[in-house]
Amino acid sequence: MAIPDKTAFENAYKCVSPFVHNTPVLTSHLLDDLSGTSIYFKCENFQKMGAFKMRGAVNAISHLSEAQKKSGVVTHSSGNFAQALSLAAKNLGVKAYIVMPSNAPKVKREAVEAYGGIITTSMPTLESREEEATKIVKKTKATFIHPSNDINVILGQGTAAYELLQKYPDLDCIFTPVGGGGLIAGTALAVHYFSNKCKTIGGEPANADDAYRSLKSGKIEFNETAITIADGLRTHLGDKNFPIIKELVSEIITISEVEIVAAMRLLWERLKIVVEPSSAVPFAALLKERQRFKNQKIGIVISGGNVDLSNLPF
């Protein structure tokens, strides 16, 4: 598969930037001392709807034809992409059909509704979700948008790292979490086109290490189980993002559940920000391997801050 060129990336940024925040970058002397590096946290928890997913959703919808836009978009998700696609569609004047499993948290359904998403409830299995989405496509001619395995989504997600590199062009590495692969693939593209020396590195829960194994074996691997607190990272890679990851990502570091929670707590206590468990994974990866990154300038993409305060791990 051809990797999107620099112009495609720049076009994506033009589409995305009017609809998203150029989120702040936070630093902490204490976390720098602790890691032996200089860390620049790109805070997508402050993004609209609370996560980087807004970027990919905006870019995907922006690239539809006028006829496609009239028929709307559809996705199935119980998480951030459901909210992202709903809000992006609302902002772009497009209908969004969202298939949510019957066991999706009430608070997530309400958020999708608040953004104007039209919800269809499926059984809590991937088969049922896909089946309902297919029915909607047939009935409405809406365009299906995949949360991570879609080139325009990938390019959109990469705009967070693009903004980070514009502000700090001399980063040695950018760390991101790895779930479905959209964020890390987009980040790797940004690094590839807009930095000379920077590396893209993934952090992944050891309990859902499909991407780590995929990079080793050279083909997309799957998780038999994916029991991790980092609920955004339970999914596997896809045929659109894996070729980019294979070519442009330097390494993926796996992290235990205990390390994820400890890193999450450090971010809350020291940066004073609310972040999802998934966001703590790349920081945990850096802490684990900090000897190898000593004195380097490290960017970390904090992926989001949508967390259930009634169900915290500490």
Place this chain on the structure above:
Amino acid sequence: MAIPDKTAFENAYKCVSPFVHNTPVLTSHLLDDLSGTSIYFKCENFQKMGAFKMRGAVNAISHLSEAQKKSGVVTHSSGNFAQALSLAAKNLGVKAYIVMPSNAPKVKREAVEAYGGIITTSMPTLESREEEATKIVKKTKATFIHPSNDINVILGQGTAAYELLQKYPDLDCIFTPVGGGGLIAGTALAVHYFSNKCKTIGGEPANADDAYRSLKSGKIEFNETAITIADGLRTHLGDKNFPIIKELVSEIITISEVEIVAAMRLLWERLKIVVEPSSAVPFAALLKERQRFKNQKIGIVISGGNVDLSNLPF
């Protein structure tokens, strides 16, 4: 008592600004919609040592003579001011003696030690704390710095509102929490000197409403009990800050414990920031009286983010 003049305030800012962050101001469409106002949150939870108290501590130490600086400073505190004075003293090359009650949380003692504060442990009563502090003053000739009832501390605390007004000169009101009175008195001075139309308004827990009653009666009132989750707001006003508050604060709004926790949760969920219960009090005050402030531009000083994650109210 003479109220400090504008030059004193500007001098305070010159002393304080090199040693503190000009903290970011956050906004939220959702919280604006909810309140019917436009809110500008001045985020002192991102301040050094995690609270606005750093500002007053720096200003107080800066105004000592060289001889006084050589002998060091002393305070008694189990909270943020212990950390603030320790860190400010460290940055200014001065010794800090901190009297902490024997029941102070271990994490707070460790933070003071990390900043180089020299801890003396007292019994957990105000009498014992004062007695130990007096002993240290006699022995070391260190200067006692009160956490809130000290003109230079008051001027220092006011620099947060000064920064906010420099960025948003047309605010209609600035809300702050009211505890010992240092922050609201300093804020009222900033508003008095650097705004034409802005009002200073306090939020106070109904369970520790001494300042509310003091403003009504015209003399300093005390709390018989002060059982509130907003642990920074249990103290009473002093003879240095009360005259300023009496002259320049428009009103104080009291808030129930349930309202404080609900407002705190909203800030965590919607702004994605970690704030202390005390920080939620002025926001809760605005929400309670939102009809009266409809369509106004409101500044809110988020006082700090030092909270025990193992002991959250949700």
